[in-house]
Amino acid sequence: MPLLRVDQNGLWCEAGGFHIDPWGSVPKALITHGHSDHARIGSSSYLCAAPSERILRLRLGSEFQLQTITYGDRLTVGDVIVSFHPAGHVLGSAQIRVEHRGEVWVVSGDYKLAADPTCAPFEPVRCNTFVTESTFGLPIYRWHAPETVFTSINDWWRANRDHGRCSMIFGYPLGKSQRALTGLDPEIGPIYCHGAIERMNQVYRESGVSLPATTATGEPKRGQNWAGAMVVAPPSAQGSTWMRRFGEVSTGMLSGWMRIRGTRRRQSMDRGFVLSDHADWPGLLQAIGATGADCVLVTHGYRAPLVRWLSEQGKDARALETRFEGEALENEAEAAE
Amino acid sequence: MKAFADLYTALDETTKTNAKVEALANYFRAVPPEDAVWAIHFLIGRRIKRLIETRKLVAWAIEEAGIPEWIFGECYSAVGDLAEAIALLLPAPIATTDKSLRYWVEERLLPLRQWSDEQQRESIGFAWLEMDERQRFVWNKLITGEFRVGVSQSLVVRALAEVSGLSTEVISHRMMGDWIPAPTFYNQLIAKDTEDTDVSRPYPFFLAYPLEGDPAGLGDPSEWIAEWKWDGIRSQVIRRKWETFVWSRGEDLVTERFPELEALGALLPEGTAIDGEIMPWQGGGPLPFAQMQRRIGRKVLGPKILAEVPVVLLAYDLLEWQGEDVREWPLERRRAQLDALVTSLASTGRMVLSASVPFGSWEDLAELRHQSRERRVEGFMLKRVGSPYRVGRKRGDWWKWKIQPYSVDCVLIYAQPGHGRRASLMTDYTFAVWDDGELVPFAKAYSGLTNEEIAKVDAWVRRNTVEKFGPVRRVKPELVFELAFEGIQNSPRHRSGIAVRFPRIARWREDKKPEDADTIGTIRNLLTI
Ligand SMILES: [Zn+2]
Ligand SMILES: [Zn+2]
Numbered sequence: 044m045p046l047l048r049v050d051q052n053g054l055w056c057e058a059g060g061f062h063i064d065p066w067g068s069v070p071k072a073l074i075t076h077g078h079s080d081h082a083r084i085g086s087s088s089y090l091c092a093a094p095s096e097r098i099l100r101l102r103l104g105s106e107f108q109l110q111t112i113t114y115g116d117r118l119t120v121g122d123v124i125v126s127f128h129p130a131g132h133v134l135g136s137a138q139i140r141v142e143h144r145g146e147v148w149v150v151s152g153d154y155k156l157a158a159d160p161t162c163a164p165f166e167p168v169r170c171n172t173f174v175t176e177s178t179f180g181l182p183i184y185r186w187h188a189p190e191t192v193f194t195s196i197n198d199w200w201r202a203n204r205d206h207g208r209c210s211m212i213f214g215y216p217l218g219k220s221q222r223a224l225t226g227l228d229p230e231i232g233p234i235y236c237h238g239a240i241e242r243m244n245q246v247y248r249e250s251g252v253s254l255p256a257t258t259a260t261g262e263p264k265r266g267q268n269w270a271g272a273m274v275v276a277p278p279s280a281q282g283s284t285w286m287r288r289f290g291e292v293s294t295g296m297l298s299g300w301m302r303i304r305g306t307r308r309r310q311s312m313d314r315g316f317v318l319s320d321h322a323d324w325p326g327l328l329q330a331i332g333a334t335g336a337d338c339v340l341v342t343h344g345y346r347a348p349l350v351r352w353l354s355e356q357g358k359d360a361r362a363l364e365t366r367f368e369g370e371a372l373e374n375e376a377e378a379a380e
Numbered sequence: 381m382k383a384f385a386d387l388y389t390a391l392d393e394t395t396k397t398n399a400k401v402e403a404l405a406n407y408f409r410a411v412p413p414e415d416a417v418w419a420i421h422f423l424i425g426r427r428i429k430r431l432i433e434t435r436k437l438v439a440w441a442i443e444e445a446g447i448p449e450w451i452f453g454e455c456y457s458a459v460g461d462l463a464e465a466i467a468l469l470l471p472a473p474i475a476t477t478d479k480s481l482r483y484w485v486e487e488r489l490l491p492l493r494q495w496s497d498e499q500q501r502e503s504i505g506f507a508w509l510e511m512d513e514r515q516r517f518v519w520n521k522l523i524t525g526e527f528r529v530g531v532s533q534s535l536v537v538r539a540l541a542e543v544s545g546l547s548t549e550v551i552s553h554r555m556m557g558d559w560i561p562a563p564t565f566y567n568q569l570i571a572k573d574t575e576d577t578d579v580s581r582p583y584p585f586f587l588a589y590p591l592e593g594d595p596a597g598l599g600d601p602s603e604w605i606a607e608w609k610w611d612g613i614r615s616q617v618i619r620r621k622w623e624t625f626v627w628s629r630g631e632d633l634v635t636e637r638f639p640e641l642e643a644l645g646a647l648l649p650e651g652t653a654i655d656g657e658i659m660p661w662q663g664g665g666p667l668p669f670a671q672m673q674r675r676i677g678r679k680v681l682g683p684k685i686l687a688e689v690p691v692v693l694l695a696y697d698l699l700e701w702q703g704e705d706v707r708e709w710p711l712e713r714r715r716a717q718l719d720a721l722v723t724s725l726a727s728t729g730r731m732v733l734s735a736s737v738p739f740g741s742w743e744d745l746a747e748l749r750h751q752s753r754e755r756r757v758e759g760f761m762l763k764r765v766g767s768p769y770r771v772g773r774k775r776g777d778w779w780k781w782k783i784q785p786y787s788v789d790c791v792l793i794y795a796q797p798g799h800g801r802r803a804s805l806m807t808d809y810t811f812a813v814w815d816d817g818e819l820v821p822f823a824k825a826y827s828g829l830t831n832e833e834i835a836k837v838d839a840w841v842r843r844n845t846v847e848k849f850g851p852v853r854r855v856k857p858e859l860v861f862e863l864a865f866e867g868i869q870n871s872p873r874h875r876s877g878i879a880v881r882f883p884r885i886a887r888w889r890e891d892k893k894p895e896d897a898d899t900i901g902t903i904r905n906l907l908t909i
Contacts, residue, residue: 182447183455183468302468304392304517305460306803310832315392348454355448 044141044142046123046148047174049364054150054174058143059123059312062086062261063150066366073125075152076136077102078367079313080343090118092127095135097246098217114163117201123371130154131165132320133218140168149334150174153367155319156326157189161221161252172239172340172375173362178321178370179299180345186299187324193226196316198275199295200231208288213278213312214297216240220275221247221254229255232271236260239287263288281312287305299370301325321370331358343367383411384419384481385515391529400531404539413563414482420540420569421561422522424533428485428526431828432500434462437523440501441466444508459563460797460804463520467513477510489522512702534772542572546732549584549771557581579620583653583707584771588761588778595762595781596742603765605711606737606745608757609780611669612659617641618700619648628658640691644730644888651703652720654695655769656734660691665755669881670869691730697769708771711770714769715843743820753782754844757781758866785864786906787812787886790822791894792859795841796852798826806841806853808835811863813876815900819857820902822876822903823865828885837888860892861885868906876900878907 047056051065061071068085075081077098082091088108091099096111112118114137117126127137132153139150147169156165186192196212203210214220216239221372227234234257236244241259248254260274262285269289278296280286294312301307307315312377322330327349331339338359341349346362353360390403404423408416423545442452449471459465466563486506494502504523507517521527534548537555541548551569557580591598598604614629624645626635635642660667660675667689675681677691686764698718699707706714715736722733735888737760739745745760759782767777790811798807808826812819829837837859847852864886871879878900889896 181455181458182445183459183465183831185468185472303459304464308392309805311395345454345458348451350450 046143059121073139089167092135092137094250103304128166128168129163134162146171148172155322159222165261169335172338173334173336174340177341177344177346179323180349182324184323192316197228203293204271205231207270208291211271211274211292212295213276216243216277224254235274237276240275305331381484385518388518400535401539405542407603408543413566415480417561417566418481418485422527423536427525427707434521445469467516470508475510547834552584552771580625585629586770587773588780589775591779591781603908605763607734607761609759609761610657611758612657615658616655616747618653619645640730653700656695656696658691659694660689672690674863685760694734695731696734710766787864788860789860789862789897791857791897794852806838813898813900820876823880823883826884827884857894859896861888862887
């Protein structure tokens with residue numbers, strides 16, 4: 044019997060009596076991070092890494108039992124020992140390590156290796172079995188250094204300002220937006236955030252992450268001059284009436300998918316910036332290698348190519364069917380409310 | 381190369397015309413003529429034939445990237461574009477290049493043809509190592525002869541007009557005809573005054589705008605001339621310096637394909653340019669366009685095909701007369717001169733005037749329009765009395781008033797991914813109609829749906845695939861579309877026995893069930909209309 048397996052509610056650990064990132068309602072849920080495909084409402088009790096607490100409270104409300112744990116601390120749950128380790132994905136994101144009679148499994152949740160001042164960096168954890176995401180599991184997905192991406196975002200913002208336009212970038216309210224904020228150059232102009240993002244900024248600031256000064260747009264008033272401003276908005280705000288209040292706007296999407304020209308063009312945005320909070324192909328391989336795991340279970344994303352690649356490298360690799368979603372371009376509708 | 385790749389990116393990133401013109405003008409101002417002229421060459425869609433077989437390029441890219449072939453295949457299908465897949469897969473560059481576009485084209489691209497496999501491999505491998513992803517993408521497109529960018533020639537002309545301070549008319553005229561991408565040409569193009577020395581150079585065609593709705597909006601019918609709208613090959617026949625040049629609207633010199641017109645040219649006075657339509661013609665009237673296609677398809681024109689499908693120039697307009705550019709003359713004056721010329725050459729049987737159709741009222745003309753199909757024309761051209769011969773597609777003076785296209789309801793049976801930016805969406809469809817209780821493929825169509833509809837159909841196709849062969853998916857015969865097309869003819873080569881011209885999707889008939897689709901019988905009836 045494997046230490047973890049997928050049942051109808053999610054990734055189930057029988058020896059520990061808990062689920063990791065369940066999509067059904069379960070008695071005990073261990074949560075890797077606050078994105079909506081990983082942290083869902085409806086379970087009786089939750090355990091997450093300490094910096095994730097405020098995020099889960101904001102997203103899931105307060106009417107449930109939530110226990111937190113410091114990164115690296117060991118906790119006995121049922122017959123197993125669990126610990127949470129930074130995944131570098133968003134604030135509070137964790138890989139969950141599960142140990143049972145000397146056998147170690149690590150569930151990555153979502154992760155990235157690239158630098159991000161808004162969360163603790165990814166920490167490789169040795170294990171026998173590694174459950175990895177594979178959102179960008181093809182070698183065409185390779186990220187440029189974040190500084191390079193931010194330079195082009197700032198250049199674009201500056202050019203828009205000089206043409207009297209407002210700049211608007213679209214990114215996830217949790218994680219992507221705050222990471223983007225740290226890369227913006229506040230010298231260029233004022234920074235505004237959509238309400239859904241400003242609420243999350245608040246959580247980040249309360250958690251001690253330093254972000255540049257931002258103002259919530261609220262319901263933008265007619266006649267206000269937005270020329271030269273930068274507005275950060277969730278992808279769901281695209282094409283909304285809210286968006287049309289800002290006068291002449293140049294739009295940019297922040298996503299790993301923007302690496303592909305066809306996808307970039309289909310977004311009908313003025314610009315696509317390749318910025319992802321998931322690992323790129325070299326990142327996936329590096330992370331998997333660093334675990335020393337012989338067995339790799341691959342979830343959401345380009346599972347088949349990564350499984351085949353790893354198998355050809357002599358690993359015992361298999362696909363694992365889950366309901367995690369990776370990086371979507373237009374989801375997270377709930378964030379737009 | 382960097383500047384050109386930046387230009388490509390700038391053009392690719394915006395759909396706004398003014399931004400494109402600005403990017404083009406900035407580029408032309410920044411680079412030397414030797415680069416600008418190559419840029420024009422590629423931007424207006426002149427191609428260099430594919431220099432390297434795709435197969436070889438892929439093999440080299442796989443070697444450079446150090447990946448197995450199967451994963452290249454996965455990447456290609458995720459990206460949907462070969463040049464781009466290669467650009468994204470190659471290892472990061474180890475150097476940067478500040479070499480010019482001219483260098484890359486003349487010293488690295490064109491010589492590929494003479495080089496051995498090893499030399500090609502080496503040169504391309506080094507090129508990749510010096511270029512970033514955007515430059516590689518453009519470079520790969522150039523190598524494979526597939527470079528395309530979303531600008532029309534008229535935008536390039538506008539940018540050059542801005543840079544040179546000349547009018548767009550002057551620039552577009554200078555850009556026509558045969559020219560080689562050399563700096564001298566660029567200098568002539570933007571020079572304040574140049575002797576236009578190219579004797580073959582045609583004039584830019586004046587193109588009509590489609591008239592939507594009722595011509596009554598055009599005002600007094602007596603201010604308009606109506607001609608039938610013919611469906612042949614729009615062309616110019618030019619006689620200068622004792623030579624004849626026949627240009628098609630695609631701006632190809634097609635003189636040799638039409639010996640009849642070359643002979644006609646020899647009879648034209650020196651310094652003449654006529655705008656007209658090359659038509660397959662027999663017994664005083666047009667042959668079906670399919671006959672022309674038979675003729676166009678031949679490499680060698682034997683006496684048999686020349687006798688079976690003779691052509692005439694159906695003359696529309698006179699652009700140059702006695703060596704003088706007469707495009708500013710009023711329409712009626714140009715036509716009168718043209719009429720006299722046609723009459724004087726009537727005995728040759730090689731030129732016919734596109735006669736004006738007399739009409740008293742717009743209602744009369746609408747009535748006459750019903751004869752279009754029988755006459756094998758597409759409707760009417762309406763031209764304003766007194767108008768000059770303009771450049772390009774301009775509203776106001778020339779209108780095409782076409783008859784409604786044919787339309788048929790058919791069932792979607794196959795779908796496959798499109799190309800370019802639609803590569804990851806199912807956008808190429810095959811449609812069928814009923815024949816004796818069976819659905820037979822009838823036409824393929826790509827365009828006509830809105831982006832939302834495309835996304836919906838795409839999702840539907842993925843859920844309703846019955847079978848896959850390569851990229852093609854057979855789907856449940858469930859969705860009905862109205863297909864519009866321009867012409868129809870018998871075709872023993874097609875399973876339906878029928879071929880249509882310019883099929884496109886008129887709309888998605890979500891209100892119809894597959895059993896409501898048309899039968900091959902109803903379509904055959906259209907043949908007789
Ligand atoms: Zn996530
Ligand atoms: Zn995820």
